[in-house]
Amino acid sequence: MLPIAVFPAAALLMGIGYALEESGMENLYFMAMILQKTGNVIISQMPMIFAIGVAYELSDDKSGLAACNGLLCFLIITSLLSVSNVSFLEDTLSFRVDEAFGNINNQFIGILSGLLAAFSYRRKHVSTNYLPADFRVLVYTSIFAMLCSIVLYIVWPLIFTLLISIGTMIKDMGPLGAGIYAFLNRLLVPLGLHHMLNSIFWFDVIGINDIGNYWAGTGIRGVTGMYQAGYYPIMMFGVVAMALAMYQCCFITRKKKMKPFFVSSAIASFLTGVTEPLEFSFMFLSPLLYVMHALLTGISVFMAASLQYIAGFSFSAGAIDFVLASSLPMAVKPYMLFVQGGLFFVIYYVLFRLMIKKFDLCTPGRENDQNEPFQEGSIAAEDLNEMAKVIIEGCGGAENIIAIHSCITRLHITLKDQDKFVFKRIRQNGAAGYLKTKEEIQIVYGAHVDAIMDVLKNYQL
The missing domain is CATH 3.30.1360.60 (Glucose permease domain IIB)
Structure with missing residues (x-):
């Protein structure tokens, strides 16, 4: 929970900043810029925060040294696999270096770095007569980071090429293809690879350029924007219902502690479309729920594309972007996305609450702590x-x-x-x-x- 807890506040800062900017009041522009930049610093550094937070949380004694090594591991991997360091082989490689490695700074690398650092830190207890314990952790972390970079150097381009092939294959499938894309988009969030997939459909990688054409008004009305519109019912309504269901399913002893997190995550998702804080809080605890969330996202995007309820976005599918995008020439019945959103609110709430209770799924606030005393010498x-x-x-x-x-x-x-x-x-x-x-x-x-x-x-x- 440590790395996740800071993200809702950052999203809210950005949302308020964008709202102030669009208010048209010149005396608020400076404050709007400060809020946007402050929030963006945190959101843009999400992978690094994951590296530090995961290493700290998984160290056996919540060590600052482990957190520092998480940062070190992340910096080694992202530096070794940066575009500038890989591009000297460009003539001998069969992929586009800038696109394949341009997004190596992602959440998956952050989490992986944290795991490697925590594993290295736990190795400090292995006795040796040659190196001090803290220095030994540093050596282990550096070695694991270099080995991991070599593996990723081989694997990462293959993943990128596969995503390009998938995008090209479903490009001509119409609304069904849009739904498949959205389903894969959510499934790839844990790996940080959704940005690669997004670039194929949102930008001009294979000729779609859904966001650019929508805002420029140069696309096909009723078609341009179909890779974006269906996210509004999910991010403004579905994720809010998800947060409500999870909060109500918390152990009663955890509700008071978890309430600020769920409330801030729901507000951030509704206003700005930033869903990662809530998604990362349960995707590894309960993969079944996350797959269901991905499936519902795909259905929503397919449904909006089929019915031609169209509204694009510039940042993400939150209320602020909806206000700005719904009046553009490419918008088609954007108000119907609210009707669809109400439907998905009910679906999300019922399904999540039912599955959590019926299968006793682990979600934030329901972690198993039977072996941990509520307080020393006290009751579970x-x-x-x-x-x-x-x-x-x-x-x-x-x-x-x-x-x-x-x-x-x-x-x-x-x-x-x-x-x-x-x-x-x-x-x-x-x-x-x-x-x-x-x-x-x-x-x-x-x-x-x-x-x-x-x-x-x-x-x-």
Whole structure:
């Protein structure tokens, strides 16, 4: 979660900046530029942030040294495979160096660098009489980064050539091809290769240039923009529903902590179309859900292209771009994308909530922590959740509770009807005793009472 947590805020900064710029108020241009540039610095350096954050999170002691080595590994790989370093072989290679390696700075390389650095850091405990532990980690990281660069030097052009072939193949398939493209686009996000695929359809790589023709008004009305329009229902509605479903499926002990992340991710996606913060938070935890998300994206793009609901974008499919693009000559029934968006909101919410609950899928806020104590010498988070439910039931239900607070060792609960209070069940769940007064009921839990109170707050009593 560490690298992902910063991205929603960056997307919001960019969105607010673009909104201020389009307001037409000259005295706000400077502030708009600051917000845009600040957000863009974070978003554009997403791969590097992943390299640092993944290495830090996966090190066995959350080490700053591991984070630094993640950065080192990333810099070695991206430097060795930069266009300038590879281009001297251009005459002997069968691919376009600038296009194949021009996007080597991507999220996949960032995550891979973090993994290599974390693995190298864990090797520091291997004893040797020749090198100090910290220096040994540096050596391991450098060696792994160089070996990885050699492998990528061979594999990366093959992947690029394959994507070009796929783009050429589905170019003439019309709306179906647009849907296939969108499906593959989401599937390639974890590898950072979606930018390569996007360039084929959005820019003038094989003659499509969907974004350029849309904004220039030089395309075919009803066709130009079909590789873009179907993203609006997903990014403005589907991803928001996804965030809502995941939040509601969080363990009750995690809801308070996860709420800011889900809210900011949903707002960022709706306003700016930046979905990576939420997508990267669950794509590796629950690949099944992510594949379903990719499939729904493909269906949405196919549907919009088939029905000729067209609106392009310049940055991504968020509300800000929609306002700017929906009035252009190439736009066709852009308002219908909101109708389609409402449909996909319902589909996303129902499917995600159903699958998470039915198959007990791991999503942010539902990570398995049964082996981790909620606090030292305390109770597991799931047990606290069950304890809170029992307390509410023993007090006659949530509707019977007027107020609740805690002191050092006790819960103080004010009830509408004290006759509905049943201590027998509560005692079986860990309570040491209780004291009943005219004003309230005090349940004794000891040192765990603060943890229990934190869980009860999530029930909004």
